[in-house]
Amino acid sequence: xxxxxxxxxxxxxxxxxxxxxxxxxxxxxxxxxxxxxxxxxxxxxxxxxxxxxxxxxxxxxxxxxxxxxxxxxxxxxxxxxxxxxxxxxxxxxxxxxxxxxxxxxxxxxxxxxxxxxxxxxxxxxxxxxxxxxxxxxxxxxxxxxxxxxxxxxxxxxxxxxxxxxxxxxxxxxxxxxxxxxxxxxxxxxxxxxxxxxxxxxx
DNA sequence: GACTCGATCGGCT
DNA sequence: GCCGATCGAGTCT
Numbered sequence: 001x002x003x004x005x006x007x008x009x010x011x012x013x014x015x016x017x018x019x020x021x022x023x024x025x026x027x028x029x030x031x032x033x034x035x036x037x038x039x040x041x042x043x044x045x046x047x048x049x050x051x052x053x054x055x056x057x058x059x060x061x062x063x064x065x066x067x068x069x070x071x072x073x074x075x076x077x078x079x080x081x082x083x084x085x086x087x088x089x090x091x092x093x094x095x096x097x098x099x100x101x102x103x104x105x106x107x108x109x110x111x112x113x114x115x116x117x118x119x120x121x122x123x124x125x126x127x128x129x130x131x132x133x134x135x136x137x138x139x140x141x142x143x144x145x146x147x148x149x150x151x152x153x154x155x156x157x158x159x160x161x162x163x164x165x166x167x168x169x170x171x172x173x174x175x176x177x178x179x180x181x182x183x184x185x186x187x188x189x190x191x192x193x194x195x196x197x198x199x200x201x202x
Numbered sequence: 203g204a205c206t207c208g209a210t211c212g213g214c215t
Numbered sequence: 216g217c218c219g220a221t222c223g224a225g226t227c228t
Binding site for chain 3: 203204205206207208210211212213214215
C-alpha cells in the first residue's frame with residue numbers, strides 16, 4: 001500500500017475530493033491498525049466559498065492548520081460533541097480542504113465498533129457513515145489537528161480507483177447558512193455504497 | 203466577560 | 216420529524 005504523495009494534495013480541493021474516493025485511511029494506534037476506504041467527501045475550496053472556514057481569508061487559531069501545505073490534517077470540533085476530519089489541499093496559505101464524510105471499514109472493524117460503543121448487530125454502514133462517526137470510530141480528535149497525512153499515526157494510502165461514472169455528485173450537507181454556496185455541487189460519493197451518510201444522493 | 207451558534211448524531215414522538 | 220446534548224471559537228461590549 002502506497003502513501004499518497006504531496007503532489008496529490010497540491011491540487012484544487014474539488015479535484016482532490018473526487019480522487020480521494022476509494023483511497024484508504026490508515027490509523028495506527030499503538031500496535032493496532034485500522035483501515036477504512038473513503039466513500040464520501042466534500043470540497044471546501046477556500047476564501048471565495050462562503051461555507052468554508054477560510055472564507056474571505058479568515059484565519060484564526062481554530063482553522064490555522066487549514067492554511068498548512070497540502071497533505072496535512074485539519075481536525076476541528078463541532079457542536080461540542082464530534083470531530084470532523086479534513087485533508088488540506090492546494091499550497092500553503094490557500095486555506096482549502098476536503099472534508100472526509102464517510103468511510104467503509106476494511107480492517108479493524110471490531111475495534112471501530114468498540115470505539116463507537118456499538119451493539120454487534122448495528123449495520124456496517126453505521127460504523128463510519130458520517131463525519132462524526134468516522135472520527136469516533138478511528139479515534140481521531142484534536143490532537144491530530146495539523147499532523148502530516150503522509151507519515152505517522154494517521155495517513156492516507158492508495159486504494160481502488162473509482163470510475164467517474166460511479167461517483168455521485170450533490171450539494172454539501174449542513175451548510176444552509178452559506179447562502180448560494182450551499183447549492184454548489186461539491187459533495188462526492190461512491191454511487192450506491194451503503195456506507196455513504198444521509199441524506200443519500202440520488 | 204457574555205452571548206451565540208455550528209461542515210452532527212441518536213433517541214424519542 | 217424534532218429536539219437536546221455540550222463546548223469552544225468568534226464576535227461584540
